[in-house]
Amino acid sequence: MKKILYSAFYSFNEIKNSKIFYSFLIFALILISGSYFVSQTSFIDQGRIMVDFSIFAISIFNIFIGIFIGSSIIYDDIEKKSIFLNLTKPIKRSYYLGGRILGLILAIIMSTFIMTIIFYAVLLIMRKYVSPVYFGGMSLEIMPQSIFVQSFFIIIESSFIAIIAILFSLITSKALASIFTIIILFIGEVSSRLNALVKPIKIISDGKLIIENHASPVTIFIVHLLYTVLPNFSIFNISAETSYKISIPSDIIFYRFIYGLSYSGLLFIIALVIFNKKDIT
Amino acid sequence: MIEINNITKYFRVGFLGTKKNAVDKLSLFINEGEVTGFFGPNGAGKSTTIKMIVGLIKPSSGNIKINGYNALDYKSRNRLGFLPENPAFSRGLKGIDIIKYYSKILNIKNGNSDTERVLNMTGIYYARNTQIHKYSKGMTQRLALAAALLGDPDILIFDEPLSGLDPIGRKEFKDIILHLKEKKKTIFFSSHILADSKELCDRIAVLVNGKLLKNDSLPSLEKEANNFYEKIDDSAALEYKNPLENYLYSLMINNNNNK
Numbered sequence: 001m002k003k004i005l006y007s008a009f010y011s012f013n014e015i016k017n018s019k020i021f022y023s024f025l026i027f028a029l030i031l032i033s034g035s036y037f038v039s040q041t042s043f044i045d046q047g048r049i050m051v052d053f054s055i056f057a058i059s060i061f062n063i064f065i066g067i068f069i070g071s072s073i074i075y076d077d078i079e080k081k082s083i084f085l086n087l088t089k090p091i092k093r094s095y096y097l098g099g100r101i102l103g104l105i106l107a108i109i110m111s112t113f114i115m116t117i118i119f120y121a122v123l124l125i126m127r128k129y130v131s132p133v134y135f136g137g138m139s140l141e142i143m144p145q146s147i148f149v150q151s152f153f154i155i156i157e158s159s160f161i162a163i164i165a166i167l168f169s170l171i172t173s174k175a176l177a178s179i180f181t182i183i184i185l186f187i188g189e190v191s192s193r194l195n196a197l198v199k200p201i202k203i204i205s206d207g208k209l210i211i212e213n214h215a216s217p218v219t220i221f222i223v224h225l226l227y228t229v230l231p232n233f234s235i236f237n238i239s240a241e242t243s244y245k246i247s248i249p250s251d252i253i254f255y256r257f258i259y260g261l262s263y264s265g266l267l268f269i270i271a272l273v274i275f276n277k278k279d280i281t
Numbered sequence: 282m283i284e285i286n287n288i289t290k291y292f293r294v295g296f297l298g299t300k301k302n303a304v305d306k307l308s309l310f311i312n313e314g315e316v317t318g319f320f321g322p323n324g325a326g327k328s329t330t331i332k333m334i335v336g337l338i339k340p341s342s343g344n345i346k347i348n349g350y351n352a353l354d355y356k357s358r359n360r361l362g363f364l365p366e367n368p369a370f371s372r373g374l375k376g377i378d379i380i381k382y383y384s385k386i387l388n389i390k391n392g393n394s395d396t397e398r399v400l401n402m403t404g405i406y407y408a409r410n411t412q413i414h415k416y417s418k419g420m421t422q423r424l425a426l427a428a429a430l431l432g433d434p435d436i437l438i439f440d441e442p443l444s445g446l447d448p449i450g451r452k453e454f455k456d457i458i459l460h461l462k463e464k465k466k467t468i469f470f471s472s473h474i475l476a477d478s479k480e481l482c483d484r485i486a487v488l489v490n491g492k493l494l495k496n497d498s499l500p501s502l503e504k505e506a507n508n509f510y511e512k513i514d515d516s517a518a519l520e521y522k523n524p525l526e527n528y529l530y531s532l533m534i535n536n537n538n539n540k
Contacts, residue, residue, distance in 0.1 A: 016373075081368070
């Protein structure tokens with residue numbers, strides 16, 4: 001097990017020194033810092049606009065890290081042949097793959113942490129969305145619980161997406177892996193809404209309950225299939241609750257965490273089966 | 282001890298996925314404490330064979346045993362060091378970080394002294410704190426050799442270790458191999474440079490078109506080469522001056538369908 005951790009820290013060091021990681025991180029920090037100016041475009045509820053904009057920036061750039069670093073972390077290792085020295089040491093392929101994924105997750109955690117700290121600093125300076133909490137004689141200005149939960153969900157979602165990108169990169173090229181992951185992400189974000197749209201409508205007419213299907217059976221089947229098989233990413237988006245400072249119950253946090261964890265675990269097993277069979281030429 | 286038992290490796294090529302053998306029913310025993318040179322022209326299947334030995338590629342049939350373990354089992358690489366052809370490392374790290382990482386993977390007890398030993402031995406200690414992307418080809422090759430020598434492994438496998446090196450680098454690499462030979466390490470290296478054969482090897486194996494043509498000790502091959510040399514007309518234009526090199530060259534050229 002130690003070897004997974006060695007591999008994870010090795011990957012983490014490699015990622016945190018990479019240009020692509022820095023670029024995404026710096027760009028996100030600029031956007032978060034600039035959220036104040038965006039909020040000035042509105043006369044009402046400027047704090048909400050700042051929160052919405054910053055959460056969007058944190059989310060999208062971590063997703064980008066998941067997609068673009070995920071699709072290249074193992075693919076480039078194979079293409080540049082740097083994997084040769086790794087896999088010819090006494091290390092199982094599962095440990096190598098697990099280490100690479102964990103390293104990327106550590107990088108996502110670090111980037112989310114840095115972005116959230118900067119976001120908190122911006123809120124503190126602007127005195128928006130922070131309220132004092134008293135500890136004895138001391139008081140500390142803290143953000144609503146939902147912002148912390150949203151940051152946690154961003155880590156889960158980005159890690160989940162990173163594993164999808166790694167899985168695709170094992171069977172196709174880096175560019176296609178990124179494109180496929182973006183497609184899966186898009187479908188995963190809208191599938192629950194689409195599923196709600198094609199649900200039959202219940203109408204009461206002349207005292208009778210009528211169930212009416214307004215979509216074709218083929219459409220309903222495809223939408224149901226996509227909704228059932230592909231991951232539902234929309235559950236990790238709680239920007240509405242965050243904007244209105246609504247606290248998220250712990251059972252919801254737990255359920256969504258388990259959903260992300262179990263789905264990622266399943267994808268890891270599939271990736272491992274492919275990777276174990278792969279000839280590294 | 283490495284036992285290669287009747288291995289075949291085919292790759293599927295073209296739109297229809299036609300099978301093409303890269304290595305064909307190869308059996309080879311690499312004896313302990315010997316330096317075995319694996320010679321053959323480009324595309325002969327040398328690198329594919331080596332990748333099967335180190336577990337990067339699975340044989341289509343047959344098996345490889347290293348110290349009793351199947352080559353696909355990670356335990357077979359406990360006492361094995363591998364230097365790939367044109368080695369590369371992940372960017373963004375220093376040479377010392379990479380060596381320390383491999384030292385941890387190998388679970389080396391006296392990690393720091395061993396990393397210093399290999400870095401000094403391969404002459405890259407001075408650049409240990411330099412970022413890897415600033416390394417030249419020769420420096421990368423030295424660092425990869427240092428990684429292969431970590432933990433003082435009994436078996437060393439080198440894929441074209443001298444390719445792309447300047448004459449000074451080649452000489453230094455040869456000296457390292459000769460030093461390892463003195464320490465009775467089992468060394469298996471591939472090359473298409475015939476001049477390396479006499480200088481370094483105890484045994485020579487020749488692979489052409491995925492088929493093993495020769496696997497003999499150096500004295501026995503030299504004898505064959507001298508006999509072959511005597512039969513040749515003096516006026517014939519020979520490619521090499523050395524009889525062994527010339528013999529190996531003629532073996533390759535006469536059996537290579539890809540020429």
